[in-house]
Amino acid sequence: MKKIILVAFFFIGLSVSQAQELKWYTDVKEAITVSNKEKKPLMLFFTGSDWCGWCIRLQKEVLKTPEFSKWAKESVILVELDYPRRTAQSDEIKKQNNELQQAFGIQGFPTVYFANATVKDGKVNFEGLGSTGYVAGGPTAWLAVADPFVKKPVLSPEPAKTKKSKKA
Template identity: 75%
Template sequence: MKKIIIALLLFAGSFAAEAQELIWETNVSKAMEVSNKTKKPLLLFFTGSDWCGWCIRLQNEVLKTPEFAKWAKENVVLVELDYPRRTNQTPEIKKQNNELQQVFGIQGFPTIVLVNSTKKDGKINFEGLGSTGYVAGGPTAWLDVANKIINHKL
C-alpha cells in the first residue's frame, strides 16, 4: 500500500513540476502570434545565457521562481533572445536576435523589454512599454517593477 501511495505522489508531483515549466519562445514571429491571440504583451529577455553573470543571477533569483512563473502565465508572452558564446544557434535565430538588439538599442545584458506588437502590410511595429534588467530583492521586487511597466505607471 505504501508503494502505491508513494508512486501516486511521485506521479502527481511530476504534473506539478510540468505545470511550473514556462515556455520561452525564441522565434519572435511565433511569439507575436500568441501575443496577438491572448492580448498579452511580449517580454523580450535579452541575455548572454552562458557567459553573463547578471543574466544567470536574474534567471536564478527571479525567472526560475514559482512567483515569476505564475505572473508570466497570467501577464506576458515570454521571448528569449540569447547571445551565447559557447552554445550554437541557427543562422536565422542569430540574425533575428541581432536585428532586435539593433531595433531596441540593447547595449547591456540582461535587458528585459516589454512591448506590444502589430504586423501591418508585412511590417512589424513594436510599441515599447518599458524596460528593466536585474533588480535586487528577488521576485517580489522585480515583479513590482514589471507590473508598473505593464500598467503604464513607470
C-alpha cells in the same frame, strides 16, 4: 502499499511541476501572433545565457520562481533572445536576435524589454512599454518594477457634466 503511494505522489508532483513550466518563445513572429491573440504584451528577455553572470542570477533569483511563473502566465508572452558564446544557435535565430538587439538599442545584458507588437505588410512595429534588467531583492522587488509596464490603466468614467443654472 507505501511504495505505490510514494510512486503515485512522485508522478503527481512531476506532472504538476511540468504543468507549471513556462513557455519561452525564441521565434519573435510566433510570439507576436500569440501576444495579439491573447492580448498580452511581449516580455523580451535579452540574455547571454551561458556567460553573463547577471543574466544567470536573474534567471535563478526571479525568472525560475513560482511568483514569477504565476505573474508571467497572467501578464505577458515570454520571449528569450539569447546571445550565447558556447551554445549553438541556428543562423536564423542569430540573425533575428541581432536585428532585435539593434532595433531596441540593447547594449548590455540582461535587458528585459516590454512591448506590444503588430505586423503590417510583413513588417513588425513595436510599441515600447518600458524596460528593466536585474533588480536586487528577488521576485517581489523585480515584479514591483516590471508590473507597471504591463498593467493596462483602468479608465475611470468621465464625471458627469452638470449645468449651472443662471440666477435671474
